[in-house]
Amino acid sequence: MTTRSDPTLERIARRIPIPEPAYERLLARRERKRRNQRFAAGSMAIVVFVAAVWLMTGDGLLGRTHRPASPTGNEDLSWVTRFLSPTDQPPVQDLFEVEADHAEYWRMGALDLYDGENWRSTPPDATDGMEMLSAPAILPQPASGPPPNSESLNQSFRIISDLADSGLHALPMAQTAEEIAGPIGEITWDPTRSVASVGGGLRGGMTYTVRSRIVLPTPEELDRVDHLAPRMYGRWTELPADLDPRIEDIASRWTADATSDYRKVLAIQQHFHSRKFAYDMTVDTPIDADGLIEFLTQTRAGFCEHYASAMAVMVRTLGLPARVAVGFRPGTLQEDGSYLVQTDDLYSWVEVLFPGYGWLQFDPTPGPTPNPNAQPGTYLNPATPTGAP
Amino acid sequence: MAQMENARDLAQQRGSEATAPLSFEELFDDQHARLYRAIYLIVGNAHEAEELMQDAFLAVWERWDRVAEMDDPAGYLYRTAFNSTRSRFRRLQLAAKRTLTLGEPEDPFAAADLRDQVVRSIRELPVRQRAALVLLDLLDLRSEEAAEVLRITPATVRSLASHARATLKHSMEAYDDDAI
Numbered sequence: 001m002t003t004r005s006d007p008t009l010e011r012i013a014r015r016i017p018i019p020e021p022a023y024e025r026l027l028a029r030r031e032r033k034r035r036n037q038r039f040a041a042g043s044m045a046i047v048v049f050v051a052a053v054w055l056m057t058g059d060g061l062l063g064r065t066h067r068p069a070s071p072t073g074n075e076d077l078s079w080v081t082r083f084l085s086p087t088d089q090p091p092v093q094d095l096f097e098v099e100a101d102h103a104e105y106w107r108m109g110a111l112d113l114y115d116g117e118n119w120r121s122t123p124p125d126a127t128d129g130m131e132m133l134s135a136p137a138i139l140p141q142p143a144s145g146p147p148p149n150s151e152s153l154n155q156s157f158r159i160i161s162d163l164a165d166s167g168l169h170a171l172p173m174a175q176t177a178e179e180i181a182g183p184i185g186e187i188t189w190d191p192t193r194s195v196a197s198v199g200g201g202l203r204g205g206m207t208y209t210v211r212s213r214i215v216l217p218t219p220e221e222l223d224r225v226d227h228l229a230p231r232m233y234g235r236w237t238e239l240p241a242d243l244d245p246r247i248e249d250i251a252s253r254w255t256a257d258a259t260s261d262y263r264k265v266l267a268i269q270q271h272f273h274s275r276k277f278a279y280d281m282t283v284d285t286p287i288d289a290d291g292l293i294e295f296l297t298q299t300r301a302g303f304c305e306h307y308a309s310a311m312a313v314m315v316r317t318l319g320l321p322a323r324v325a326v327g328f329r330p331g332t333l334q335e336d337g338s339y340l341v342q343t344d345d346l347y348s349w350v351e352v353l354f355p356g357y358g359w360l361q362f363d364p365t366p367g368p369t370p371n372p373n374a375q376p377g378t379y380l381n382p383a384t385p386t387g388a389p
Numbered sequence: 390m391a392q393m394e395n396a397r398d399l400a401q402q403r404g405s406e407a408t409a410p411l412s413f414e415e416l417f418d419d420q421h422a423r424l425y426r427a428i429y430l431i432v433g434n435a436h437e438a439e440e441l442m443q444d445a446f447l448a449v450w451e452r453w454d455r456v457a458e459m460d461d462p463a464g465y466l467y468r469t470a471f472n473s474t475r476s477r478f479r480r481l482q483l484a485a486k487r488t489l490t491l492g493e494p495e496d497p498f499a500a501a502d503l504r505d506q507v508v509r510s511i512r513e514l515p516v517r518q519r520a521a522l523v524l525l526d527l528l529d530l531r532s533e534e535a536a537e538v539l540r541i542t543p544a545t546v547r548s549l550a551s552h553a554r555a556t557l558k559h560s561m562e563a564y565d566d567d568a569i
Binding site: 008010011012013014016019023026030 | 414418423425426429440443446447450523526561
């Protein structure tokens with residue numbers, strides 16, 4: 001009788017230790033894989049994920065964006081010339097053109113989850129109220145009607161580069177979109193994150209128009225807004241249970257003098273605009289919990305990824321609903337009055353929910369370009385800010 | 390001859406119960422150590438080995454309804470683990486190559502507390518020899534099954550394995566002599 005198992009090999013094998021507890025480790029891996037699969041499911045998640053990867057790593061599918069040639073990085077004017085000078089980065093690509101009466105951030109989506117490693121977009125589920133609409137489509141709006149101090153903005157977009165292959169499906173639009181038209185077929189509308197995506201992705205030559213409502217409450221109006229208890233906002237105030245408590249400490253310290261929730265949020269934004277922080281595209285501090293602490297206490301330099309990530313986490317530590325928005329800066333005003341948006345306009349900022357006004361943008365990243373809505377006297381730039389240096 | 394054994398004999402040899410339907414947890418208890426060690430011997434990297442082992446079990450778990458009805462769930466598990474159509478073996482080969490080219494990897498074999506000579510002899514076996522040996526001698530695959538996984542002929546599998554066996558036997562004898 002032959003036994004085929006070779007005793008020599010068996011003997012060696014028996015001495016190889018097994019990682020324990022094996023079954024628990026299997027279950028943990030199953031859970032990780034499931035999360036990744038859920039994450040990969042659905043064009044929406046991919047859109048925002050791709051945008052997030054661009055922003056969070058500066059290493060986009062369209063090339064390295066937002067990276068200056070020089071490691072000094074802080075000069076106010078140099079960022080423009082950097083992109084004009086020959087560097088090791090791929091040439092800046094034209095992405096789309098927008099005709100509109102004034103500049104806005106052209107927003108694609110929002111990241112709702114901070115897991116201690118990164119900001120992510122969770123895939124929409126049944127509670128998110130996803131809808132399939134056909135252009136032209138009026139997007140469902142809150143029953144309360146438009147907030148005061150808001151105005152309509154018509155935008156006309158023309159996609160230049162074919163972005164579908166890069167996984168981009170979300171239409172860039174000024175927040176908050178109310179109506180979308182154009183030969184783009186079916187639109188998937190996610191009202192929870194304010195994301196409109198098209199099935200075939202963003203194709204070169206695609207055109208569409210958007211009517212958005214730009215909401216610009218006065219500082220005094222926002223001073224009167226009372227927020228609900230944090231738990232009423234569900235995911236929008238959630239943070240990892242083991243988040244470093246120093247982040248909350250810093251947020252409390254920065255906002256100690258603020259007289260309203262709005263002034264707290266503003267104080268954090270203004271603190272980032274103070275001289276203590278610098279704009280620096282060369283920084284590669286990660287935005288995990290340790291990286292944020294390092295950014296807040298030591299390096300105090302970075303670009304939109306760092307500022308938006310840190311501010312959104314800090315606002316949540318105060319119990320206020322916040323998320324990271326991703327999209328593009330207004331772009332370059334051309335002779336014909338349209339804006340040309342390029343790869344290096346990719347940008348992220350913060351949105352904070354104010355009951356009665358919706359998700360309002362805040363812009364913690366200092367220099368090199370001011371927020372298009374931050375004229376003096378607006379809620380983004382009040383004449384006499386309180387609670388800020 | 391080994392190659393003549395049919396699946397049911399193999400199932401018994403592998404300790405599977407032919408009567409009561411097997412639960413996934415039982416299959417895991419019975420087989421995870423063996424599969425882990427087999428993969429480990431090929432790739433020489435604890436982390437890769439664990440992931441590859443877990444992937445095979447997770448794939449089996451997904452279609453457990455059907456696998457539980459099979460005569461030889463363990464055989465199915467092994468084929469899944471090394472199934473070339475799912476690129477697992479490709480990944481395994483890559484992992485092995487990576488570990489080998491690192492020269493001094495995390496030294497997983499040292500963790501097994503084996504004497505230098507045996508460790509070296511396993512590590513120095515060409516990957517294909519190692520794989521053939523492990524598939525035949527540790528996992529008891531038939532040479533036809535191993536051939537399918539390795540994308541070579543059954544005769545080549547047997548030849549690779551016998552070279553490997555000879556090298557290993559030689560090392561083990563030397564080791565035993567040293568130890569005594």
